Amino acid sequence: MKIEILCTGDEILSGKTVNTNYSYMARRLHETGFSVFWGTVVGDDRDGLVQAFQQASERADVVIVNGGLGPTVDDLSQEIAAAAAGVELVLHQEWLGRIAAWYQARGRTMPPNNHKQAMLPEGAEFIDNPVGTACGFALTIHSARFFFTPGVPSELQRMLEEQILPRLQGMRGTRVATRVKRFHTFGIGESRADQLLDGVEELAPGSRVKLGFQSHYPQLEIKLTANAGSETELDRILSPVEEAVRQRLHPFILAENGDTVEGVIIDNLKNREASLSVLEMDTGGAIAGRLIRAADTKARIRQGLIAVDNEEIARILELDPGDGRETDERFAALCARKLRIRSGSTYALAVLMSRPGTGPDHPPCASIYFALSGKSGTFNRKTTLPGTRNWVLRGATEMGMDYLRRHLLGLPTDERNDFEQH
Amino acid sequence: MKIEILCTGDEILSGKTVNTNYSYMARRLHETGFSVFWGTVVGDDRDGLVQAFQQASERADVVIVNGGLGPTVDDLSQEIAAAAAGVELVLHQEWLGRIAAWYQARGRTMPPNNHKQAMLPEGAEFIDNPVGTACGFALTIHSARFFFTPGVPSELQRMLEEQILPRLQGMRGTRVATRVKRFHTFGIGESRADQLLDGVEELAPGSRVKLGFQSHYPQLEIKLTANAGSETELDRILSPVEEAVRQRLHPFILAENGDTVEGVIIDNLKNREASLSVLEMDTGGAIAGRLIRAADTKARIRQGLIAVDNEEIARILELDPGDGRETDERFAALCARKLRIRSGSTYALAVLMSRPGTGPDHPPCASIYFALSGKSGTFNRKTTLPGTRNWVLRGATEMGMDYLRRHLLGLPTDERNDFEQH
Numbered sequence: 001m002k003i004e005i006l007c008t009g010d011e012i013l014s015g016k017t018v019n020t021n022y023s024y025m026a027r028r029l030h031e032t033g034f035s036v037f038w039g040t041v042v043g044d045d046r047d048g049l050v051q052a053f054q055q056a057s058e059r060a061d062v063v064i065v066n067g068g069l070g071p072t073v074d075d076l077s078q079e080i081a082a083a084a085a086g087v088e089l090v091l092h093q094e095w096l097g098r099i100a101a102w103y104q105a106r107g108r109t110m111p112p113n114n115h116k117q118a119m120l121p122e123g124a125e126f127i128d129n130p131v132g133t134a135c136g137f138a139l140t141i142h143s144a145r146f147f148f149t150p151g152v153p154s155e156l157q158r159m160l161e162e163q164i165l166p167r168l169q170g171m172r173g174t175r176v177a178t179r180v181k182r183f184h185t186f187g188i189g190e191s192r193a194d195q196l197l198d199g200v201e202e203l204a205p206g207s208r209v210k211l212g213f214q215s216h217y218p219q220l221e222i223k224l225t226a227n228a229g230s231e232t233e234l235d236r237i238l239s240p241v242e243e244a245v246r247q248r249l250h251p252f253i254l255a256e257n258g259d260t261v262e263g264v265i266i267d268n269l270k271n272r273e274a275s276l277s278v279l280e281m282d283t284g285g286a287i288a289g290r291l292i293r294a295a296d297t298k299a300r301i302r303q304g305l306i307a308v309d310n311e312e313i314a315r316i317l318e319l320d321p322g323d324g325r326e327t328d329e330r331f332a333a334l335c336a337r338k339l340r341i342r343s344g345s346t347y348a349l350a351v352l353m354s355r356p357g358t359g360p361d362h363p364p365c366a367s368i369y370f371a372l373s374g375k376s377g378t379f380n381r382k383t384t385l386p387g388t389r390n391w392v393l394r395g396a397t398e399m400g401m402d403y404l405r406r407h408l409l410g411l412p413t414d415e416r417n418d419f420e421q422h
Numbered sequence: 423m424k425i426e427i428l429c430t431g432d433e434i435l436s437g438k439t440v441n442t443n444y445s446y447m448a449r450r451l452h453e454t455g456f457s458v459f460w461g462t463v464v465g466d467d468r469d470g471l472v473q474a475f476q477q478a479s480e481r482a483d484v485v486i487v488n489g490g491l492g493p494t495v496d497d498l499s500q501e502i503a504a505a506a507a508g509v510e511l512v513l514h515q516e517w518l519g520r521i522a523a524w525y526q527a528r529g530r531t532m533p534p535n536n537h538k539q540a541m542l543p544e545g546a547e548f549i550d551n552p553v554g555t556a557c558g559f560a561l562t563i564h565s566a567r568f569f570f571t572p573g574v575p576s577e578l579q580r581m582l583e584e585q586i587l588p589r590l591q592g593m594r595g596t597r598v599a600t601r602v603k604r605f606h607t608f609g610i611g612e613s614r615a616d617q618l619l620d621g622v623e624e625l626a627p628g629s630r631v632k633l634g635f636q637s638h639y640p641q642l643e644i645k646l647t648a649n650a651g652s653e654t655e656l657d658r659i660l661s662p663v664e665e666a667v668r669q670r671l672h673p674f675i676l677a678e679n680g681d682t683v684e685g686v687i688i689d690n691l692k693n694r695e696a697s698l699s700v701l702e703m704d705t706g707g708a709i710a711g712r713l714i715r716a717a718d719t720k721a722r723i724r725q726g727l728i729a730v731d732n733e734e735i736a737r738i739l740e741l742d743p744g745d746g747r748e749t750d751e752r753f754a755a756l757c758a759r760k761l762r763i764r765s766g767s768t769y770a771l772a773v774l775m776s777r778p779g780t781g782p783d784h785p786p787c788a789s790i791y792f793a794l795s796g797k798s799g800t801f802n803r804k805t806t807l808p809g810t811r812n813w814v815l816r817g818a819t820e821m822g823m824d825y826l827r828r829h830l831l832g833l834p835t836d837e838r839n840d841f842e843q844h
Contacts, residue, residue, distance in 0.1 A: 015448025026437025041461030284714040285707015288728050292706040304728030
């Protein structure tokens, strides 16, 4: 099945809006076993739309059109679709009633131009939009089936999931259940992950599981995409592959599916009825901030402290002059211990940093000192991360999170990761 | 001049990578007085590329092709371009030497497959890439001029700026100087900004200045795009419009061009030889973090404190029980004053928050309390921001920055902004 995605609108064409609707649709189609073979972008312009619809209808079996369903004069999708199919626009009475009710429920009167949103090409299949005033519709133009979808991302996403993908499944004939299993990892690069996972796809009978990677530095997402006749069959074919991924990548897996490393840390603290405080330097509260935003209860993350240098830290924590200054590692450990005691937290994490000099003689990198203090003692680790300042800060933030996670879960904390300097 | 952008590559086609190269190119073309009328995405696939090149050459005057210039077998741009133009690939000896030198300078030997990157269609115009091993080239296919550019964003951006845009200028005939003047604002929505700036374009002789908006919530960017015969003329036509924008939007303008609100705050602190400490609650260090990352000297931002609730804040700042608890506004003011004294900073900013209950009876919103303490006294302000938690946190962070900026610059701090609840 040849699928084309046709995005319309001046905002997308002119680059004012980045075309995330395109990548979202293409990704979801791939994850459900379809593939996109062509993408087109045109503006809110009659000639361009006519030509784009014409060409798409000649080369594709399915065309998903995004945008142009709004109430204003530059929203042209219905009009051009009707012209391309050689039919008239007719009023979809039921949808007009829904739009009017939508406005009424918000204590407003429907503006007259919304009437336009209920005009559909004659013979078009109505597609529901439960979260907006732009309904979708499907229409055959020449031999291609066109699906028209709204440009608002949340409306598009819901319509794609609930309406378009099931219809495409239907067109494919056999009913196929699909699933994407995701593992979020930190510390392994794509090429090492690829090596470590060599052959896992073959553990599923009938090679119906596909392995894929999506890199969002510093995390690497590992995706298993599967197709089967039923949910039970999906469980059956995915389970040996999932198990193999967990075994081979074990300590590097931060979380699975919709979970996050922050969520895993917060859950662990909750189960122990434990609390945490964090001291940061250049990462500027990025670790504490992520944990605080993820925490649904107040008691788990007590304090976050940020200070620019060792002297300032010594002032905040009221250290004695010279205390722990023998090495940066010892200083980090002392700070973590002191913060735990002062804050009354069960754990305290310190992520400190020394900024190397800048200039051509100094390749961009930074030394990072992690320390975690708990009732059973204080642990620390040093690393060097190469890269630009922004790159290093993102790596240090993630590695700080991971250092904490590994301690809480009893995993090895000294394992070298792929982002550290050799 | 009809310009098409043709993006190639499976990563873009499948949605794995969001197509930011497209939006970057389209935006820069618009800013320099060109416009894009068509966008195409195809994969690393011979048939698709042949068809896309053919169709683009029929409808466009200029086609910018992005991607497919790498050393691997799935990089097909040169090969398909040569076939489409009916010529052979020939070795560009000079570029091969440059690639070899590039590797040598990094202490490595050029892998044999990089040889492919120096094979260009016969008669193609070589386009330099000073920062990578994929050179660009230009070629006429039918009557359209094709420009081939690398997929790596930093390489593409430099080539577009230094090589492609000047060539397009040349094709346009008259040499036109272009400039984009940017104002970064906080507190006004697009529709109010549009009203306030009504008529500013006409202040430039010959309507050669165009006003545009780009919303990156919570900031709104206001762009003046101008075309003229020379830089001097650009100064002349832009200056009355710039002045009018500054006058009409004055207190809402955070920074201009490449400057940021963080940079403006840091510069102001530097000029006063002043320092700052920040206390945050739900914003989790976002304000302190942005300032710390923007500060090039250590002394300006001394401490950032993050705490989950008033009790934890009272513990960190060692407040007496009940102190300042009459109202949340008074508590924020007390905290700012106490933090300033304890930290020895010239200023202290507190941004606290009360989380309303959740559930259907509570529309999503939050109360935010800003307080700034300096030598001349302590000031505070309360606001309510509507929206989802993430939306509110972003608004509160920006408004906290802006509250500080307005104090430092002596601007009104009680002016209502468009994001506050009425």
